[in-house]
Amino acid sequence: MARAHRNAACVAGLGYALARRLPRSALTVAFELPTNRRIDRPLIEGAALFGIGWSLSSLCPGPAVAALSTGALPVAVFVAAMLVGMTAHQRFVARD
Template sequence: MSLVINLAAGLIFGLGLVISGMANPVKVLNFLDVAGNWDPSLAFVMLGAIAVTATGYRFVLRRPKPLLDPGFHLPVRSEVDRPLVIGSATFGLGWGLLGFCPGPAITSLGLAASGTLVFVPAMLIGIAAAALLRKREAATEKA
């Protein structure tokens, strides 16, 4: 059952990315180009996403637990540390240089968009490298 719900949620998310233009790297790059060919339309997409998410959190967190999990998995850390800064900078560089971030890149891969055949494997390698570095760091902290 949870597989079907997760698949439906992923399809709705991907469809939303396509309809909103977030899966189009040219549109994203034009949004980021405030000194040139600026396209402010994605600001409305982001504001809409914030409104839906804020409303959803208020509604869902009133429940004692999620429907398909024994408990909520909410962030417990609030400090700004090195991994957060490096991850944010890497995310911003990828988004700013190529117009892709992970969700839209995977959606665009399904649309056979140019650039995704390089971006998605590089992203997956980066994710794997980060996981290995975190494992190594955790092992040295225990020693």
Template sequence: MMKNLIGLVSGLIFGIGLTLSGMTDPSRVRGFLDLFGDWDPTLAFVMGGAILVMGPAWLIQRRMAQPLGDSAFHLPGTQNLDGKLIGGAALFGIGWGLGGLCPGPAVAALGTAPLAAGVFVIAMLAGMMVHSWAIDRM
């Protein structure tokens, strides 16, 4: 129960932060990615703010035996840089540039622009299903 409540509150705070920062606005994101056109640097400040919060959080996490709401940390078990990771990152970047959204902001945008974000979220879920199907075939 407590784990779910912590997840809900964390997700709400994250979604509010994405909305307030403009990350749910595809035109702002595309403006940030348009380095050689009408570049909008505001999202660089969002990223800088995230780094300022996460830097100390990583230092604190390293000193903790376990998180407050769970019995263990669930961190990635590998740091391998392989073709699947590079290909996935490239697809993610292409999708972010074309759509102006990535998964977190897309879900947050369902509250402010449900039609536009809904199309993106449906396409994202379809892509996840295709990936899952393809992995099962390998």
């Protein structure tokens, strides 16, 4: 594993461990950590789709929104596709 990947994994792990120990969030009244530990088909499909999109575009969704300020066409296409996917999911898949 490359050094940057190890560093990112360490930071994420420490952040998660710290979040579980804090009594409350700075922005909300309480933490809302997931209680469902079941790995089901929608989770696997969503994770695979996220990974495929990330690897094909080399863009993570959060930084891609920030990268819109560069005016690069590939970033704009990625963010537009991401928004279309989010809208389609909300309209056709979400069950809440």
